[in-house]
Amino acid sequence: MTNKLIVFFIFKYLRFDKTQPFITVTAILAFLGVGIGVMVLLVAMAIMNGMTKEFEKKLFVMNYPLSLFATSSRGVGEGVVAKLEEKFPDLLFSPYLQMQVVVRKGSEMSAGVIFGVDMQKESKINEVFQKAFVEQKEVASFPLIVGRGLYDKFLLELEDKLTLFFTKLEPTGLVFSPVMKRFNVSGVFDSGLKAYDVGYMYTDFASLAKIRNIPSGVYDGIHIYSAKPMEDIHKIREALQEIPHYGLGIEGWWQQNGNFFAAMAMEKRALFIVLMLIVLMASLNIISSLLMVIMNRRKEIALLLSMGASQKEIKSIFFWLGNVIGFGGIIFGVILAGICMYILSTFPIISLPADVYGITKLPLDLACMDFIGTLIGSFLIVSLSSYYPARRASKIDALQVLRNE
Numbered sequence: 001m002t003n004k005l006i007v008f009f010i011f012k013y014l015r016f017d018k019t020q021p022f023i024t025v026t027a028i029l030a031f032l033g034v035g036i037g038v039m040v041l042l043v044a045m046a047i048m049n050g051m052t053k054e055f056e057k058k059l060f061v062m063n064y065p066l067s068l069f070a071t072s073s074r075g076v077g078e079g080v081v082a083k084l085e086e087k088f089p090d091l092l093f094s095p096y097l098q099m100q101v102v103v104r105k106g107s108e109m110s111a112g113v114i115f116g117v118d119m120q121k122e123s124k125i126n127e128v129f130q131k132a133f134v135e136q137k138e139v140a141s142f143p144l145i146v147g148r149g150l151y152d153k154f155l156l157e158l159e160d161k162l163t164l165f166f167t168k169l170e171p172t173g174l175v176f177s178p179v180m181k182r183f184n185v186s187g188v189f190d191s192g193l194k195a196y197d198v199g200y201m202y203t204d205f206a207s208l209a210k211i212r213n214i215p216s217g218v219y220d221g222i223h224i225y226s227a228k229p230m231e232d233i234h235k236i237r238e239a240l241q242e243i244p245h246y247g248l249g250i251e252g253w254w255q256q257n258g259n260f261f262a263a264m265a266m267e268k269r270a271l272f273i274v275l276m277l278i279v280l281m282a283s284l285n286i287i288s289s290l291l292m293v294i295m296n297r298r299k300e301i302a303l304l305l306s307m308g309a310s311q312k313e314i315k316s317i318f319f320w321l322g323n324v325i326g327f328g329g330i331i332f333g334v335i336l337a338g339i340c341m342y343i344l345s346t347f348p349i350i351s352l353p354a355d356v357y358g359i360t361k362l363p364l365d366l367a368c369m370d371f372i373g374t375l376i377g378s379f380l381i382v383s384l385s386s387y388y389p390a391r392r393a394s395k396i397d398a399l400q401v402l403r404n405e
Contacts, residue, residue: 014027014324023296026288029282030326033278034279035330036278037333038337041374047362050363051363052265062196063256064126064225067250069249070249071248076221077218078217078218081222084222084243091226093224094222095117095219096115096117097115097117097219098113098220099116101167103150110154112150112198114144114164114202115203116204118205119202132187132202133187135188137159137187140184142183143207144162146201147199148191153198162183164180164181165178166179168212181211224236229252272370283384286325293321298396315390317393320386330375330382
């Protein structure tokens with residue numbers, strides 16, 4: 001039996017049969033079920049990828065690609081910064097001081113972290129801070145750039161004064177009291193994540209160094225911008241072994257938020273498996289449709305076998321019949337997914353609350369591996385669903401069927 005004859009029987013069995021319309025309906029349901037399952041799976045993977053990358057981007061900006069920190073009370077010396085800048089001219093370094101504070105205005109209070117930075121260097125590695133730095137108002141002394149969340153919470157205006165209580169204690173009479181200082185609000189940043197917008201504040205080195213009574217050129221750590229942080233972290237570790245210091249450590253943004261991204265990765269894998277079950281359930285219709293075709297065409301199959309067709313050729317007819325239905329559904333699903341993602345990315349059908357997600361538009365980003373994995377999984381399910389009925393068709397006893405029918 002030639003391939004042309006196999007193709008002939010495949011299209012013959014795909015045609016609508018008025019005497020057995022339910023067979024065609026089952027095949028159409030199988031086609032649509034596989035297509036919709038593939039579409040849902042691809043769109044869901046695109047949304048999960050988009051949300052993960054959006055959160056990664058937010059955390060990447062505010063947590064920095066790499067952070068070098070002191071592991072001793074002596075801090076990071078200015079010489080370390082200079083040598084790292086000399087050794088890695090393609091990286092950007094922004095040393096910082098850090099201190100916990102409580103902010104008060106009137107009866108309102110809020111805890112947070114204040115960073116003392118070189119504002120020029122910090123603006124080069126933090127695009128959120130950069131916008132606030134460019135738009136900030138000039139103040140006489142003790143400038144303070146706050147997040148949008150804190151700015152709105154305290155109903156602040158630029159050049160307002162804000163009282164900060166520091167964790168450093170000073171003796172006052174018979175007790176120790178926290179250091180208190182009034183700062184001038186000079187700018188506002190908006191990261192899109194409320195936790196950062198309420199809890200982070202920035203000032204210059206001189207202001208925070210005065211409060212901590214530390215000499216210039218000593219820092220708590222260094223924020224580092226790198227386009228390839230997972231590679232550069234090892235190079236910087238090796239370079240630190242050649243630079244004299246009192247104790248330094250380095251970590252990447254993925255290490256600071258490892259549990260969060262591990263949970264999202266597990267959720268994505270679980271979602272992939274659950275949604276793949278939709279394709280599996282749809283493929284049961286392929287089995288049902290093929291079995292009904294086989295039962296309805298038993299006489300034809302027996303005649304083909306009696307005329308010299310082999311069991312392998314009969315198996316090929318029904319195996320590829322099921323694959324045509326399933327593979328057609330997969331291609332249909334891919335097209336539907338493309339249309340659906342285009343509509344979701346172009347029109348504001350789904351809007352997200354910015355105060356919860358930090359974005360207003362649904363992010364979509366279909367990874368190549370997710371796309372390939374979906375196709376491979378769907379092809380495998382369809383092929384396995386087509387194999388069993390095809391095998392049953394090849395096992396038909398031609399002599400018994402012709403005798404009885």
